[in-house]
Amino acid sequence: MSLSPPRRDRRGTKKNEPAAAIPPVRTRTLPMRRTALVRTVVWVAVAAGPLALVASCARPDAVVRTQPAPAPRAGDEKMPAADPAGYAELFLDLWLRSGSDEQSAAAQQLRTMAPSIRPPSFGKATPVVERLAAVRRVPQGGSAWSVTVAVRFKAPAKSTEAEASGAxxxxxxxxxxxxxxxxxxxxxxxxxxxxxxxxxxxxxxDEPDSAYGTQLPDESDLAVTAGEFLGAYLGAEEGADRYLAPGVTLPALGGSPFEAVQ
Structure with missing residues (x-):
């Protein structure tokens, strides 16, 4: 049995027969829109660089506002250490004055500061403190100090010149x-x-060398001028303005006890 090739139907369409449906043509609009969108984004990014540079140059510098440091409160800081020289002067003054009367206010304050320290025993002649001054402070290592205090006592009423000088x-x-x-x-x-x-x-x-290394004759012009200026300024004479350069002023010394300058 032989197969014959299909024959093309050359019959025309009848009047009452519907035409065959034509399949729709598919378009590629979505890929074209995506490509256009990517291209637009790239151009916008390229154009944004120079625009941002111009805007940053035209904009004034921003002011950086720094917040002030908070003020320290009264109870936050540690108080400084007491002065060993001043404390030594105070304690020695109380210790010396408490020796004359154990019931005095000085003796009571001494017991408050150092209960184990006994006041001195002077006997009949009780010295009277006139002035104290710390003359030396030496650290002893760690937290210890040694302070030397000079005390000048009042000389007795019936004292000789030697006793008064050694007070x-x-x-x-x-x-x-x-x-x-x-x-x-x-x-x-x-x-x-x-x-x-x-x-x-x-x-x-040891005494340092004198700063005045040149001695002038008393009759020299410099010595005479210096003596006249000091005499006028210290009140021995009237008017020291004639010795001053223009525009220079010196405060007046009121109640100067000087009478002459040598």
Whole structure:
């Protein structure tokens, strides 16, 4: 049995027969829109660079506002340590004055500061303190100090010139630093472990060379001018303005006791 090739139907469409449906043509609009969108984004990014540079150059510099540091409160800082020289002067003054009367206010305050320290015993002749001055402070390592205080006592009414000239005595006072605590507002103080001890006077230091290395004759013009200026300025004579350069003023010394300058 032989197969014949299909024949093309050349019949025309009849009047009442519907035409065959034509399949729709598919378009590629979606890929074309996506490509256009990507291209637009790229151009916008390229154009945004120069525009941003121009805008940054035209914009004024921003002011950086710094916040002020908060003010320290009264209880946040640690109080500075007490001065060992001042504390030694105060303690030695109380210690010397409490020896004359154990019931005095000085003796009571001394017992408050150092209950284990006994006041001195002077006997019949009780010295009277006239002035105190710390003359030396030496750290002893760690938190210990040794302060030497010079004390000038009032000379007795019936004293000779030699007794009056030897009225200055020296005392060494040991001190130990005590920390009152670690919290805010705490201060450091001192503890006196032993009673003051009388010591020798500190050694005298070598005198430095005089700053005036040239001696002028009294009749020289410089010596005469300097003497006249000092005499006028100190009140021995009237008017020191004639010795001053233009525009230079000096405060007047009221009540000057000087009478002459040599």
């Amino acid at each position: 200055v005595r020296y005392f060494a006072l040991p001190l130990v630093v005590k920390d009152a605590g670690k919290g805010p507002g705490t201060a450091q103080g001192f503890i006196v472990p032993t009673a003051p001890m009388e010591v020798a006077a500190p050694g005298a230091m």
